[in-house]
Amino acid sequence: MDLQFSSITEASAAIKTKKVSPVEITQRCLDQAELVQQKINPFVVLLGEQALATARQAETEIMKGDYRGELHGIPLVIKDLCDMEGLPTTASSEVRFDHVAKDNAACVDKLINAGAIIIGKTHTHEFAYGIITPKTRNPWDETRIPGGSSGGTAAAVASGACLGGIGTDTGGSIRIPASLCGTVGLKPTFGRVSRYGVTSLSWSLDHVGPLTRSVEDAAIMLGALAGFDPRDPGCVNLPVPNYMPTDNNILKGLRVGVPANYYFDAIDPEVEAIVREAYLTLERQGASLETVNLPLAEHYMGVEFGLCLPEASAYHQEMLRERADRYEDDVRTFLEAGELVPATDYIKALRVREVIKQSWQKLYERIDVLAAPTTPSTAAKVGQEAFTWPDGNEESVTSAYVRLSCPANLTGLPSISVPCGFSTENLPVGMQILGRPFEEQMIVDVANAYEFVTDWRSQSPDI
C-alpha cells in the first residue's frame, strides 16, 4: 500500500498497532508533497522539520501506550487562512506580507490536541474570495483549476501529499474544490465548528470543515473539530456526537430529495448524467427518490452576494484603504463594489435569508436529505472565464460554481460532497448530500453508504 494514499482509517489502524510509525508516514507525505509542489503548487509552506519533530514525539507517545485516537500521528494540512502560532497567515495575499499569527486557530488546536501532524499550509484563493485558487493547479489535469477557495488543500489531499486537511466554505469553498479534485469535502452546520483564528470572508456565511479521501475520514476529522467555542459568536453549544458511519443500510426507506429546479437548470449534460446515475445507485440501495421544487431559488444568489460582499468589505475596510495595490484585481474589485451596498439592502438580504431558511424547513418535511450535483461542470481550464450551457447561455465560472453550493451556506445546513464519477476527460464529478441542521451523522451515513458500493475513491491522479 502507498502509505501516503491510504485513508486515515487505514493509517490510524496501522499506527495504533505499531505496524507503521508516524515518522514513516509523515516522511512519505513530505516526499510526495515535495514532488507535487513542483507540478501543482498546493503549498504556501511545507513544515518539514517541525512535522518530523512532532511525528517523532507522537511515535514516542504511542510506543509508551499513550495513543490519543484516530488522528494521532496522521499527516494533515491547513488552509493558509487559519492561524498557526508564530507562522505567517498569508491568505495567499501580498496584503498579508507582514501578518504573523499570535495564536492557533481553534481548528488547528483541535487537530494538534488530537495528535495530528501538520505538514504544511495550503493555498487559498486570495482571502478565500473566489473559487479559482490561481496559484495551484488541478492534480488530474495541470491545465485546469483545482477550484476554491480551498484549492490547495483539495489538491494536496487528492495527490497524496497528506491524508486530509482543513478547508473553509463561504459559498462552496470546501465542496467546490473537493468536487473538482475528486475528494470528499464536508461543510458542517453553521456553528458546529469554531472559526476562531480563521481569517473571515463573511461572518454570517463562513464555515470550517475537512477535506479527505473518504467519508469515514471526514467523519473522524469532524469529530475532532466540532464543539462549542465562546470565542466564535456563531458557535453553537451542543454535544458532539460520534460521527463515524454506523449504518450501510441507512438508505433503505430513506427519502432522498431530487431537485426538479435550480440544480439542473444550467449544467453540463455529462455531469448531469453522472449525478442522475448516482441517484439510481441510491435508489438501488433502497432510497425513495422524491422530486422536490426548491423554494425561492431565484433569490439564493442575491442573498449570497448581498451578505458576502458588504461583510467582506467591512472586514477589509482598513486594508483596502492602506494596501489596495497589493490585492489581486478580482478581489480588489469585489471589495470596492461591496463598499457601495446600502445597509438597508444588506439587512433585506438577512431577512430574506430567514424566509429561505423557513421554506427549507418545510421542504424537509417531505425528505430526509437532498442530493444534488456539487458543481455544474468539471474543472474549468486555467484562464477560462465562462461556461456555455446547452441552451447557448453563458455563465461566469464563479457564478456557475457558487450557484450550486451557496444554498447550504445560506441555510447553514450541513453538506458533504462525495465523488460520484469521472467525465470522458477523466475529471472527477461530485455529488453533494444536504441534511437537516446538526444532522451531520445522517449525511455522513448516506455518503458512506454510497461510497461503499462504488469505487470512485480508489482512483488517484497520476502525478
Next chain:
Amino acid sequence: MATTGRPVVTANRVKNMASSVRLCLDDTRAEVVAPVVEQIFGLLDGLDKVVLGETPPAFTFNAHWRK
C-alpha cells in the same frame, strides 16, 4: 414593494458613491467596479419580490458575558 428604479451605475456615479464611504476610486478603478455594482444591485433588486412582513433579519446577538 413599490420602488423607483436605481439610476444606471456609471463610473462617475461609482466615484461619487465611493467618496461618500470615504473610499477614493480613480477613473480606472471606477470603470472596473461600475459593472460589478450594477450586477449586484440587479441581484438585490430581485429580493423586492419576497414578502417579508415582520420577518426579522437572520443575525444573532448573545448578551452573555464571556467567562
